[in-house]
Amino acid sequence: MPELPEVETVKTVLKNRIQGLMIRDIDVHYERMMDEDTRSALIGQTILDITRFGKYICFMLTDVILISHLRMEGRYFFKTEDEPLLKHEHIVFHLSDGLSLRYHDTRKFGTFDLRTYQNYLSTKPLNQLGKEPFDIDPKAFYEALKKKHISIKTALLDQTLIAGIGNIYADEILARVSIIPHRYTDEITLKEAKEIVFAGIDILNAAIASGGTTIRTYVSQLGVSGRFQLKLKVHQREAEPCDTCGRPIVRTVINGRSSFYCTKCQKR
DNA sequence: ACCACCTCCTGATCGC
């Protein structure tokens, strides 16, 4: 599941590869993912830049902006035109250098939204987005948490509160600061809110750096998935011993999401 | 207004 670091990696690879190219044509193989109006508006447009907001990728084109969200399993691949279409390649962008950029998404959850330079920041989904850990003011974050009565785990996944964190890094951040995921937001102190923000910055940066090392690999393989292994402390490690105390990591469900934590180290 | 829960979708995995 791509979160901010993976999306940053994908954005960087895409930018290095296709900035300046023109979209000659587009094949849509799953209509619900992109309507004909969007498709036709994109054809003939040049890719001036590629940017990222939280987990959203923005293709900044000549006249319009295409906002792409990978959700859980979206991936981009570069292929030559003669390579056969795979089952889960739903959108194929034919580029002016003769290559095709293919959007691959097993579960079809990914989204594409067409916006203008005029409205893209003032309409959904970007106008709903909170600040990223890098930009957020810890005091403001604390105040926002205080106004709510939800679990801190749920809060970290709320993209309007803080952008870019998904299920994996939410668990990892809480493990780092020794806070139990069930802890209510209105009980989080200013000191703890600061710790959460700083841990978030640190963990996301480490993940981006780890992704950065794989960028070269992905480029040479013509694939862009943004997946890489960062050593995880708790996430997806149910029953494995905690690195710190050796107790088995516990899995629980919070607001419908798997949450992994150490019952001894994460007490507060 | 706020928050819990449902929905989209497919493949992997599990139990019988």
Added chain:
DNA sequence: TGCGATCAGGAGGTGG
């Protein structure tokens, strides 16, 4: 072996 049930999850939508 095979089949149905269950689960995974980001974010928008719904309903209490």
